[in-house]
Amino acid sequence: MSSNSLQWLSLVAIxxxxxxxxxxxxxxAYSPELKKLLSLxxxxLNNLAFASDAGKLFGFFSGIAALYLPLWLVLLIGSALGLVGYGLQYLFITHxxxxxxxAHIFSLTVLAGxxxxxxxxxxxVVIIQNFPSDRQVSVGTNH
Structure with missing residues (x-):
């Protein structure tokens, strides 16, 4: 497979x-059920919505990790955080x-976010590596 094909395949995969x-x-999608189960x-409920967004405030940790860890491991960590954060809430919602x-739900929502x-x-990172001349477009900046 050509280099150009791999670039575009990586874009599709992403x-x-x-x-x-x-x-x-x-x-x-699931907040109404949480509201009902916890009698919120x-x-x-708005604080939980904030918690989901607040989880993104800690996004710099993933950037630091990407500098020192292989990308597959960074992806695995993100997947694990989502699995724990959303998975435990799912198990709670399904009784x-x-x-x-x-407090548990709040923490899990931060983790999931x-x-x-x-x-x-x-x-x-993958897009920037595969499309170096178009990296500004790929990350949404247009300077």
């Missing part, structure tokens, strides 16, 4: 990866575990 990870759209007020408090940073870091 688009798929970001599409299936879906972590930016997950919280709104709207303010408490397979029943002992999660609001942070997972997309790790995945996006890998995506950006």
């Amino acid at each position: 688009i798929w990866l970001q599409s299936v990870s879906g972590t930016n759209t997950n919280f709104p 007020s709207q303010v408490e 397979q575990i029943s002992s999660l408090s609001y 942070n997972s997309i940073c790790w995945i996006n870091t890998v995506c950006y």
Whole structure:
């Protein structure tokens, strides 16, 4: 396979990866169920929505990790964070575990929100490496 084909294949793979990870759209999908199960007020639910976004504030850790770790490991860490963060909440919503408090859910939501940073870091690094002359376009800057 030619180098040019591999570049474009990596772009397609990254688009798929970001599409299936879906972590930016997950919280709104299951938040009504959390509200009902935990008998949350709207303010408490809003705080959980903030927690999902606040997880992204720690995205610099994924950037630092990408400097020192192989990209497959950075992707694995992001996947694990998402699996734990969203997975435990899923188990709670489906009544397979029943002992999660609001503080637990808040922490899991921060963790889940942070997972997309790790995945996006890998995506950006791969695209920048594969399209060096178009790196500004690939990361959304147009200087």
